[in-house]
Amino acid sequence: MEYFLQQLINGLTLGSIYGLIAIGYTMVYGIIGMINFAHGDIFMIGAFISLAVFLILTSILGFAFLPVVLLIVLIIAMLFTAAWGWSVERIAYRPLRGSFRLAPLITAIGMSIVLQNFVQITQGARVKPLPPQVQGGITLIPPSEITGGISVQLSYMQILIIVTTVVLMAGFTLLITRSPLGRAQRACEQDRKMAALLGVDVDRTISLAFVMGAALAAVAGCMFLLLYGVIDFYIGFLAGIKAFTAAVLGGIGSLPGAMLGGLLIGLIEVFWSAYFTVEYKDVAAFSILAIVLIFLPSGLLGKPEVEKV
Amino acid sequence: MMAVTSANTSPGARARQEENRFAQAVRDAAIAAFLAGVLSFFFIGFRTDIAPGGLSLKMRWSAWITAIVVVFVGRLLLNLFVFNRTWSGSSTKPRSATVSERLPDLGKWLLRAFFIFALVLPFVAMYFFPNRDRQFIDIAILIMTYVMLGWGLNIVVGLAGLLDLGYVAFYAVGAYSFALLSTHFEFIGFWTALPLAGMLAACWGLVLGFPVLRLRGDYLAIVTLAFGEIIRVVLLNWYEFTGGPNGISGIPKPTLFGLEFARGEGSFASFFGLTYDPIHRFVYLYYIIFLLALITNIVTMRLRALPIGRAWEALREDEIACRSLGINTRNTKLTAFAIGAMFGGFAGSFFATRQGFISPESFSFIESAIILAIVVLGGLGSQIGVVIAAIVMIGGTEALRNLGFLTYIFGPGFDPVQYRMLLFGLAMVIIMVWKPRGFVSTREPTVALKEKKRIGADLVAQGEGH
Numbered sequence: 001m002e003y004f005l006q007q008l009i010n011g012l013t014l015g016s017i018y019g020l021i022a023i024g025y026t027m028v029y030g031i032i033g034m035i036n037f038a039h040g041d042i043f044m045i046g047a048f049i050s051l052a053v054f055l056i057l058t059s060i061l062g063f064a065f066l067p068v069v070l071l072i073v074l075i076i077a078m079l080f081t082a083a084w085g086w087s088v089e090r091i092a093y094r095p096l097r098g099s100f101r102l103a104p105l106i107t108a109i110g111m112s113i114v115l116q117n118f119v120q121i122t123q124g125a126r127v128k129p130l131p132p133q134v135q136g137g138i139t140l141i142p143p144s145e146i147t148g149g150i151s152v153q154l155s156y157m158q159i160l161i162i163v164t165t166v167v168l169m170a171g172f173t174l175l176i177t178r179s180p181l182g183r184a185q186r187a188c189e190q191d192r193k194m195a196a197l198l199g200v201d202v203d204r205t206i207s208l209a210f211v212m213g214a215a216l217a218a219v220a221g222c223m224f225l226l227l228y229g230v231i232d233f234y235i236g237f238l239a240g241i242k243a244f245t246a247a248v249l250g251g252i253g254s255l256p257g258a259m260l261g262g263l264l265i266g267l268i269e270v271f272w273s274a275y276f277t278v279e280y281k282d283v284a285a286f287s288i289l290a291i292v293l294i295f296l297p298s299g300l301l302g303k304p305e306v307e308k309v
Numbered sequence: 310m311m312a313v314t315s316a317n318t319s320p321g322a323r324a325r326q327e328e329n330r331f332a333q334a335v336r337d338a339a340i341a342a343f344l345a346g347v348l349s350f351f352f353i354g355f356r357t358d359i360a361p362g363g364l365s366l367k368m369r370w371s372a373w374i375t376a377i378v379v380v381f382v383g384r385l386l387l388n389l390f391v392f393n394r395t396w397s398g399s400s401t402k403p404r405s406a407t408v409s410e411r412l413p414d415l416g417k418w419l420l421r422a423f424f425i426f427a428l429v430l431p432f433v434a435m436y437f438f439p440n441r442d443r444q445f446i447d448i449a450i451l452i453m454t455y456v457m458l459g460w461g462l463n464i465v466v467g468l469a470g471l472l473d474l475g476y477v478a479f480y481a482v483g484a485y486s487f488a489l490l491s492t493h494f495e496f497i498g499f500w501t502a503l504p505l506a507g508m509l510a511a512c513w514g515l516v517l518g519f520p521v522l523r524l525r526g527d528y529l530a531i532v533t534l535a536f537g538e539i540i541r542v543v544l545l546n547w548y549e550f551t552g553g554p555n556g557i558s559g560i561p562k563p564t565l566f567g568l569e570f571a572r573g574e575g576s577f578a579s580f581f582g583l584t585y586d587p588i589h590r591f592v593y594l595y596y597i598i599f600l601l602a603l604i605t606n607i608v609t610m611r612l613r614a615l616p617i618g619r620a621w622e623a624l625r626e627d628e629i630a631c632r633s634l635g636i637n638t639r640n641t642k643l644t645a646f647a648i649g650a651m652f653g654g655f656a657g658s659f660f661a662t663r664q665g666f667i668s669p670e671s672f673s674f675i676e677s678a679i680i681l682a683i684v685v686l687g688g689l690g691s692q693i694g695v696v697i698a699a700i701v702m703i704g705g706t707e708a709l710r711n712l713g714f715l716t717y718i719f720g721p722g723f724d725p726v727q728y729r730m731l732l733f734g735l736a737m738v739i740i741m742v743w744k745p746r747g748f749v750s751t752r753e754p755t756v757a758l759k760e761k762k763r764i765g766a767d768l769v770a771q772g773e774g775h
Binding site for chain 1: 348356364366
């Protein structure tokens with residue numbers, strides 16, 4: 001039981017990260033109906049920017065108070081990663097809007113290759129270890145005879161991740177449901193042509209979807225860096241596929257669905273590793289992706305796609 | 310962007326327009342440079358490295374400023390000399406029409422010349438570049454392997470319109486089938502294993518094709534990607550069977566009717582009374598892959614004329630119409646998957662025998678992406694397009710290995726090879742933006758009334774499945 005609780009906490013933490021990335025996939029798919037293959041690499045870019053900012057703040061400028069440092073890291077990483085997201089859309093997707101469906105998919109894969117190799121060349125191929133910064137935690141259930149020596153711990157890092165995710169999600173939901181920007185976003189999702197006719201700047205709205213997705217991915221990247229303490233140029237691929245799986249599981253195009261899917265994928269991955277085999281945890285995620293797409297293509301919270309002849 | 314729309318042609322107005330255009334070009338370049346500066350600030354401006362006691366940070370302001378200047382100048386030149394023409398020039402349409410009218414004849418001769426060149430290529434390399442023949446033949450083999458993979462995938466994506474991002478799985482199945490068969494059973498050599506590997510790969514094509522029958526477009530792509538990755542992860546973790554990350558080594562080399570390409574008795578060289586030269590094996594490998602690729606092409610061309618090929622193309626154009634006309638879409642899709650997979654399996658066997666060593670590393674997603682990129686960049690469904698794309702993309706990136714002179718410009722630490730994949734990705738993006746329909750943008754319909762006319766590729770559906 002205690003082991004189960006501990007894994008539940010770990011799964012929710014990991015799931016929050018996947019959920020944050022998944023939002024970017026689901027928003028872009030909702031509006032322009034394409035899989036933004038480079039989004040996983042945007043997440044990786046966010047992690048690298050976080051690392052650089054963190055090192056600049058701590059080792060060059062000499063900041064020591066961790067909460068402030070983390071806040072600045074988050075904000076700068078969000079801004080700069082958003083710029084990356086915007087540029088990727090501008091360079092690789094916008095010229096192909098209205099083109100054949102395969103063309104943006106190929107440019108997306110090309111962009112993903114470009115981003116990975118750009119980071120590999122400029123930052124080196126070796127992994128970047130960062131010693132754990134947020135240490136300590138709360139012991140929910142201390143180890144005892146009854147629990148078989150297993151304790152349940154909730155580390156401050158996990159609290160930080162979950163709280164950040166909840167706050168961001170709340171803000172983001174408000175943004176989408178209450179602001180003019182969110183209205184434009186939803187209008188474009190329903191019918192791009194009609195939205196354009198009614199005076200919504202569709203190109204700008206699409207750009208903003210990429211910008212917001214990238215900013216959330218940057219947060220995920222920063223959290224990933226702090227949680228695992230190791231990043232390299234290739235982390236975006238697996239995380240991207242798992243986040244995409246999350247988006248699909250939750251119902252692609254649905255924002256709460258992306259978060260729910262993220263949490264589920266995180267839980268499944270953690271429980272799979274805990275109770276079965278660690279080696280095949282990626283197979284579990286991939287299999288879920290295949291199974292969901294085949295048997296439940298509209299996901300848990302998505303709208304079923306109506307086929308018109 | 311520059312908008313040169315005014316019809317005013319008086320000299321003063323034109324000069325003003327020119328000036329205006331220049332100012333706009335500079336402003337656009339400045340924006341691009343600013344953006345490049347922002348984007349690359351944390352990547353080129355700083356570099357994190359592992360140092361004793363944690364990570365160290367190195368500043369590289371000069372590299373960062375150089376990058377900004379390069380982007381500014383590059384963007385300015387592009388604005389002034391490249392974009393400008395496409396913007397003002399409206400005479401592209403008639404020209405392309407004449408080219409495509411002349412193309413059939415010219416194209417036919419070019420194709421023949423090209424075929425003959427490919428046929429004698431090893432001897433050309435041996436004759437003209439005696440010191441580097443091995444390297445050239447090696448690159449030719451590599452390109453030919455990708456041509457064959459591209460042709461195999463073209464059946465699935467180009468003809469049947471099923472977007473497959475996990476094609477490398479079948480390549481892996483072929484390679485591992487041959488490697489395992491030949492290392493476990495001594496009597497199995499390359500030529501006996503080849504059909505078996507193809508058959509096994511085709512079976513896997515059926516197995517993986519069956520569950521995805523209902524999926525289309527992007528969803529199909531992502532599920533096939535997942536299958537490809539599942540196979541790779543299984544290969545990586547099933548130590549007892551596949552050797553895990555260590556892979557399988559000691560895979561036998563192909564023989565010519567039992568003659569080995571090695572030193573000593575009973576070898577190819579001694580049988581024909583030649584002096585032993587390791588290049589013989591490379592030439593032989595080249596001809597094997599040439600033959601295999603040729604078979605792929607011929608089979609594809611013949612299949613296109615058969616009912617099954619026509620059903621594939623009909624399926625690509627409109628699946629619902631297909632079903633209502635009584636075509637069994639399940640069987641049609643499955644045959645496309647199986648036949649495409651079979652050629653992937655052949656290519657995989659060849660890969661295994663050429664390398665002599667395989668590991669799951671060679672079958673990562675990036676390979677699938679490269680193969681799909683070759684098919685799409687060449688122009689979906691176009692056989693010659695695949696060849697052009699493979700030469701441009703694979704040959705182009707391999708050519709980077711020969712750019713040693715660049716070290717004189719950029720200093721001794723400069724290694725163009727490390728930019729290989731970066732340039733590959735950039736080329737994918739640029740070519741797609743420039744020509745969304747690929748290099749060869751006309752198609753010849755398989756079936757036509759009276760005479761065959763070339764049609765624009767935009768009239769052909771493209772793996773969208775609806």
